[in-house]
Amino acid sequence: MAEPAQRAVVINPAKICQPIGAMYATLGINQAVPLVQGSQGCSTYVRYQFNRHFREPVNIAVTSFHEDAAVFGGRKNLIEGLYNLVLRYRPRVIGVVTTCSSETIGDDIETFVKEARKEIGRGLGEDILAQVSIVPIHTPSYAGSHVKGYDTASKAYLEYLAAPGQPNGRLNIIPGIINPGDIEEIKHLVREMGVDPLVIFDISDTLNAPMRLPKPLYPEGGTTAEELKDCANSQGTVALCRHAGGSGAQYLLRKFNLPAVLGPLPVGVANTDTFLENVQKITGAVIPPSVERERGILLDHMADTSQYTVMRRAAIFGDPDIVSAVTRVVCELGMEPVVVLSGTASKDFTAEVAGVTAEYGVTPDILSGSDLFAFEQLARERKAEVILGHSKGVDMAKDMRVPLVRVGFPVYDRVGLFRRPIVGYRGTLELMDRIINSILDFAYPEDKLHQ
Amino acid sequence: MSFVTLKVDEGIAERGQHTYITDSTSPVLPVCNVRTIPGDMTERGCAFAGCRGVVGGPVKDVIHLVHGPIGCSFYTWGSRRNLSDNPLHRRYCWSTDTQEKDIVFGGEKKLCQAILESAALFPEANAVFVYATCPTALIGDDLDAVAKRASRAIVKPVHAFNAPGFCGVSQSKGHHIANTYIFEHIVGTRELEDPTPYDVNLIGEYNIDGDLWVLKPLLEDMGLRIITAFTGNADYDSLCKMHCAKLNIVHCQRSATYIADLVRDKYHIPYLPVTMFGIEETSNSLREVAAFFGLQERAEAVITRELARIEPELNFYREKLSDKRAMVYVGAPRVWHWIPVLYELGMEVVAGATTFGHEDDYQKINRRAHDGVLIIDNPNELELEEVIAEYRPDIFLTGLKEKYLSMKMGVPSINSHSYEDGPYAGFTGLLNFARDIYKAIYSPVWKFVEGGSDRG
Ligand code: SF4
Ligand code: SF4
Numbered sequence: 064m065a066e067p068a069q070r071a072v073v074i075n076p077a078k079i080c081q082p083i084g085a086m087y088a089t090l091g092i093n094q095a096v097p098l099v100q101g102s103q104g105c106s107t108y109v110r111y112q113f114n115r116h117f118r119e120p121v122n123i124a125v126t127s128f129h130e131d132a133a134v135f136g137g138r139k140n141l142i143e144g145l146y147n148l149v150l151r152y153r154p155r156v157i158g159v160v161t162t163c164s165s166e167t168i169g170d171d172i173e174t175f176v177k178e179a180r181k182e183i184g185r186g187l188g189e190d191i192l193a194q195v196s197i198v199p200i201h202t203p204s205y206a207g208s209h210v211k212g213y214d215t216a217s218k219a220y221l222e223y224l225a226a227p228g229q230p231n232g233r234l235n236i237i238p239g240i241i242n243p244g245d246i247e248e249i250k251h252l253v254r255e256m257g258v259d260p261l262v263i264f265d266i267s268d269t270l271n272a273p274m275r276l277p278k279p280l281y282p283e284g285g286t287t288a289e290e291l292k293d294c295a296n297s298q299g300t301v302a303l304c305r306h307a308g309g310s311g312a313q314y315l316l317r318k319f320n321l322p323a324v325l326g327p328l329p330v331g332v333a334n335t336d337t338f339l340e341n342v343q344k345i346t347g348a349v350i351p352p353s354v355e356r357e358r359g360i361l362l363d364h365m366a367d368t369s370q371y372t373v374m375r376r377a378a379i380f381g382d383p384d385i386v387s388a389v390t391r392v393v394c395e396l397g398m399e400p401v402v403v404l405s406g407t408a409s410k411d412f413t414a415e416v417a418g419v420t421a422e423y424g425v426t427p428d429i430l431s432g433s434d435l436f437a438f439e440q441l442a443r444e445r446k447a448e449v450i451l452g453h454s455k456g457v458d459m460a461k462d463m464r465v466p467l468v469r470v471g472f473p474v475y476d477r478v479g480l481f482r483r484p485i486v487g488y489r490g491t492l493e494l495m496d497r498i499i500n501s502i503l504d505f506a507y508p509e510d511k512l513h514q
Numbered sequence: 515m516s517f518v519t520l521k522v523d524e525g526i527a528e529r530g531q532h533t534y535i536t537d538s539t540s541p542v543l544p545v546c547n548v549r550t551i552p553g554d555m556t557e558r559g560c561a562f563a564g565c566r567g568v569v570g571g572p573v574k575d576v577i578h579l580v581h582g583p584i585g586c587s588f589y590t591w592g593s594r595r596n597l598s599d600n601p602l603h604r605r606y607c608w609s610t611d612t613q614e615k616d617i618v619f620g621g622e623k624k625l626c627q628a629i630l631e632s633a634a635l636f637p638e639a640n641a642v643f644v645y646a647t648c649p650t651a652l653i654g655d656d657l658d659a660v661a662k663r664a665s666r667a668i669v670k671p672v673h674a675f676n677a678p679g680f681c682g683v684s685q686s687k688g689h690h691i692a693n694t695y696i697f698e699h700i701v702g703t704r705e706l707e708d709p710t711p712y713d714v715n716l717i718g719e720y721n722i723d724g725d726l727w728v729l730k731p732l733l734e735d736m737g738l739r740i741i742t743a744f745t746g747n748a749d750y751d752s753l754c755k756m757h758c759a760k761l762n763i764v765h766c767q768r769s770a771t772y773i774a775d776l777v778r779d780k781y782h783i784p785y786l787p788v789t790m791f792g793i794e795e796t797s798n799s800l801r802e803v804a805a806f807f808g809l810q811e812r813a814e815a816v817i818t819r820e821l822a823r824i825e826p827e828l829n830f831y832r833e834k835l836s837d838k839r840a841m842v843y844v845g846a847p848r849v850w851h852w853i854p855v856l857y858e859l860g861m862e863v864v865a866g867a868t869t870f871g872h873e874d875d876y877q878k879i880n881r882r883a884h885d886g887v888l889i890i891d892n893p894n895e896l897e898l899e900e901v902i903a904e905y906r907p908d909i910f911l912t913g914l915k916e917k918y919l920s921m922k923m924g925v926p927s928i929n930s931h932s933y934e935d936g937p938y939a940g941f942t943g944l945l946n947f948a949r950d951i952y953k954a955i956y957s958p959v960w961k962f963v964e965g966g967s968d969r970g
Contacts, residue, residue: 072628073584073611074635080585098553102648102679104560108589110915120919122895126552133652133680140552147553151522151896163583163649164680167617204583205649206614274963277903278923436606455591458605 074436075455077380077406081202082160083109084212084307087240087472088220089158089200090121091264093285096154098144100137100170101162102128115475117243117270122281124148128164137170138178145179149187149195152280155288156224158216159199166203173199196288198223208407210307210382213240217263217302217311224288225295227319233261234346235297235321237311239304239328240382240472241486243271248484249303249329252339256348261294262286263311271482295319299345301338303328303486304384306409328384329486330494331392332361338487357488364492365396371499371507373397378447380404380438380456381471383412383431389451389470390416392491394423396498401427401445408432435459449502466501470494516542518888522896526551532891541880544891547872549683555895557843557869557915560679562586564688566645567594568769569696570675572720572745573753574598577632577639579608581625581657582647586679587611595932596720597727598747602639608632612650621655629664629672640750641671651678671750673699684870684892685845686768693772696744696753701777704754712738712807715759717774717785718766718847721746723936728943729790732820733763736804736812744770757781761806763788763799765939768846768875790939791848791947792855793821820941831948836860838908838955841901843893843916844930846871850878852911852930857884859948864905867893895919909955924963926954 086097086109099106106125113121126144128137141159148157159172176197184192200219202212217237234253238246246267253260268284294300295315299322302312312323322345329338335358339350375398379386383405393400400420405412412431420427428441439459442450450460453471460467474480484490503512516535523529531545550556559567567590571578580587587609598604610628612621629642642664646657657674665672677691706713714733719726726746733740741759742752762774762785774785786806788799797817804813839862842849846868856863863883867890868875879889888905890897898916902923910920913931920927928934928950938947 070628070631071610071624072579072631072635073587073609074632075591075607076584076588076609076611078584079588080583083585102560103550103556103558103684104563104586104589104648104679107557107559107563107915108585108593111593112589114915114918118918120895120915120922122555124553124555125550127550127554127556127558128648128680129549129683130681133648133678143551144553147526147551150525151553163585163612163617163647164652167649167652203614204585205612205617208584272922274922274924276924276964278899280899 073434075434075439077404077435077438077452077455078208078210079112080204080209081207081212081215082162082204083112084209084214084240085158085160085200085202085216086113086123087209087266088213088216088264089156089160090269091266091285092156092220092291093269093287094154094281095156095158095285096148096152097123097158097160098148099123099125099160099162100141100165100172101126102164105162112473113270116473117481118478119270119272121270122152133164133168136168137165138175141170141172141175142179142182145176145197146182146186149183149191153191154195157195157197158220159197161199161201161203163204166201172201196224209240210407213307214310217308218314220291221263221294221311221314224291225315225319226292228293228296230298231261231293231296233259233297234342235294235300235312235315236260236262237300237302237308238262238264239302239307239384241303241328241385242481242484243267244482244484245486245490248487248490252354252487253342255351255354256339256342256346257351258342258346258348261290261297263291263294295321297321299323301341301345302326304382306383306407326384327391328388330385330388331395331491332358332488333395334388334391335486335488335491354488361488361492364495368495368499369397371502374399375502376401376446376448378402378438378442378445378450380406380435380450380452383407383409385471387412387415387419389494390427391419392494393451394419394425396495399425401447402430402438402441403427404430404433404435404438406432406434449498451498466505468498468501516540520897520900522900529897533897534889536880536883536885536887536889538880538885543873543876543880544889546876546891547683547686547870550892556892557913558684558892561677561681561685561688561691562645562647562679563590564685564769565675565677565692566590566688568685568720569689569692569745570643570645572596572598573643573748573750574600574603575639575749576641576643577608577636578643578645579610579628579632580645580647581610581612581621581650581655583612583649584609586647595723596746597724598721600749602636606636617649617653620653621650622660625655625657626660626664629660630667633668633670641673642668644672644674646674646676646678648679651676671700686870686872689769690772693770694776697773697776700750700753701773702754702757702781704751706741706755706758709758710739711760713741713759714738714761714763714803715742715744715756716740717744717762717764718770719743719746720766723933723938725937725939725943728937728940732800732816732940733803735816736800736809738803738807738809744773757783759783761786761803763803765790766847768870768872789851789854791851792858792944793941794858795851795854796940824941824945827945828948831945831952832860834952834956835948837862839864839905840909840911841865841905841907842911842930843867843898844912845869846875848930850875850882853879853882855944855947859951863887864907865889865901867891867898899923909951924960926957926960928954
């Protein structure tokens with residue numbers, strides 16, 4: 064079977080488009096609205112993905128390109144769009160998210176934004192204008208996936224907003240495309256160490272909002288514009304996902320000399336150890352007994368359940384940082400990763416995963432930038448017993464008669480997973496339980512469990 | 515004059531003529547099928563969505579190859595629940611995954627290659643449908659030329675649908691383009707081997723959550739044979755033979771009257787617009803179809819049988835739903851399809867809206883809705899919020915995006931695009947429809963929502 068590298072057609076992609084990544088980041092900002100500079104599909108489809116994964120409404124606006132914009136460019140659309148958005152929503156932050164069409168046409172977004180600011184100031188008043196930051200984010204999907212989109216947004220926001228001031232003693236965390244539950248868990252760990260986390264793009268409240276009337280116009284929470292400004296004054300930055308947020312951390316390093324740590328995503332024992340050590344290195348805080356206890360509980364559980372996991376063949380797909388961390392967990396559980404796929408092409412994903420698996424003496428097929436069609440073929444050949452990935456793996460799992468353990472984005476065919484962490488010791492425990500219970504539910508003789 | 519201006523639209527003159535209150539003594543039509551104001555949080559999608567997602571997508575035995583960057587393909591992969599009985603359908607997503615160099619040098623070669631590869635990998639597919647997207651249309655890729663070339667090479671039909679997202683003002687334009695294309699290039703290319711006097715097509719029926727599978731037996735039990743549905747669970751071959759029908763029955767009259775018109779004009783096959791939701795409308799529709807063929811008695815037998823089957827259970831829901839106040843916002847036709855159904859269930863309709871309705875949709879709404887119903891054309895998120903807060907309906911029938919908005923505001927909602935647990939069409943569907951509304955309204959959760967009304 065031809066690998067997509069040799070195939071022109073991509074069949075069953077394991078990646079989405081740049082704008083959705085940029086919007087993922089934007090939705091983690093307090094009172095922020097992504098404004099999609101393009102046609103309506105590029106925004107409506109994205110909203111739908113968020114709605115189905117988080118079961119939440121999301122505020123996303125669009126400049127509605129039609130034929131005239133396709134011919135003459137999107138200047139009028141953007142100026143009018145920004146004006147209307149400010150008139151109606153008074154957002155603190157607007158992320159102008161470009162699309163394949165506006166980039167193909169070659170819209171001069173920066174100039175259009177300047178013009179729009181003038182109009183807003185004239186029409187709505189300078190004080191209203193002063194309240195809103197408008198940040199262009201260039202996200203043509205023909206040059207990268209959702210992972211890159213998030214990464215691009217992380218840099219764009221910080222370039223635009225971060226400003227030097229008094230040291231604030233906080234630790235910046237750029238989460239990447241992970242869930243509200245993961246962010247909660249990271250905050251918990253950092254706080255246990257006595258450090259105040261400043262999560263940049265904090266979707267933990269904005270995309271997991273309570274039902275409480277009256278509904279506010281914007282969901283509560285999210286990183287405030289002030290915090291985005293202030294993150295130049297933190298002690299350092301940890302980008303949990305190197306590919307999604309790493310550029311933001313590097314920018315803060317270059318510009319403000321903040322120590323930057325890029326990954327690994329703290330899933331599993333070793334990666335969580337590394338994360339805590341990194342926090343320690345940057346802030347000088349010590350790892351408290353409470354966190355050591357969490358680690359001990361994880362180890363205890365790993366020992367209790369290794370009969371179910373050791374030697375079990377797993378196939379893993381999704382975003383590079385998540386996949387590489389989950390591969391490590393799978394190895395830590397004594398399972399054998401047989402196929403590992405990053406849907407987003409990455410320069411160092413293959414070497415990274417090969418490094419992890421070499422430590423454990425296993426040799427999976429590693430695919431970078433390939434599709435689920437190729438992945439499925441290999442997973443069958445190598446007789447995977449469990450698949451780890453998002454909801455798009457469900458058909459192959461059914462056909463192969465193996466369980467799908469849902470990890471990543473989007474997960475729309477199970478409830479509540481976005482609320483539960485897979486990061487940290489406690490999150491790893493959750494992920495382990497998910498893996499083991501799926502195996503037990505699926506194909507394990509009941510009588511063997513009557514112990 | 516019964517136009518109204520919502521509070522959130524004050525200062526936005528363009529929105530003034532989109533909102534009105536029904537009034538049978540002096541009915542008005544809103545400004546509709548016009549462009550959305552930039553900066554809106556619109557529910558509208560793109561023409562590509564209408565073409566690929568709505569009309570083309572349900573065809574079950576072809577390769578749906580999207581020529582564009584990955585997003586446009588990913589988003590249309592299995593997201594609309596147009597079910598079929600073909601395992602090839604909905605399980606796969608084909609894309610040319612346009613890259614920067616394709617944008618610069620053109621993507622035709624890659625497209626051609628992708629068609630050849632797909633056809634080789636999936637020999638069971640009977641044709642290839644290729645869809646343009648905004649970026650590949652902007653760079654001027656000639657999909658028709660590639661399709662012709664590729665078709666000769668794979669010796670199977672290859673069709674190019676040129677409905678990039680930016681054309682028209684909504685998905686509606688994509689419906690139109692797909693209709694015209696299928697009529698011009700597919701319909702009439704093969705003949706039915708065994709025509710009967712009772713052959714029909716069911717047009718504008720996409721088998722959402724199995725709608726077709728409850729409608730088809732009704733027509734068959736009356737003695738009719740369905741050549742094809744356009745396009746729910748349709749195979750390529752049957753679309754080619756559409757012109758052999760004696761009558762076209764048109765269900766979704768927004769997305770598919772185009773092809774019924776074209777077939778009538780060229781092949782002199784009449785069509786009948788119908789509503790197959792709710793008892794009265796479904797029964798009347800079956801009667802009208804039957805009258806065309808002289809099958810009235812059989813229709814009555816089917817109707818009597820179905821009513822006997824559903825009435826007992828339906829009475830329970832009628833009692834529970836009586837006087838509940840509904841708001842309904844979907845694409846367009848289902849608004850006027852469902853208004854009488856809601857009345858039939860004893861419910862009141864307080865507000866309605868369409869995403870991409872044209873004048874004829876609003877005419878039908880005006881005919882079917884009682885006086886005093888608030889109607890909005892192409893509402894945005896803020897307008898919906900205002901209306902939900904003002905009217906506080908007992909149920910909001912709408913799509914997934916607005917469903918979560920509604921519930922956040924303490925108002926129960928069901929997914930009315932793809933359904934919760936359908937089908938919703940026909941007699942069987944009415945039970946599901948009523949049950950899903952009941953489940954939403956009577957969920958005990960609403961007792962706990964402070965400021966929400968205790969409905970149970
Ligand atoms: S055109 Fe680009 S931005 Fe729009 S949906 Fe397609 S891939 Fe995404
Ligand atoms: S790029 Fe165009 S065709 Fe693709 S989703 Fe966006 S609007 Fe639709």
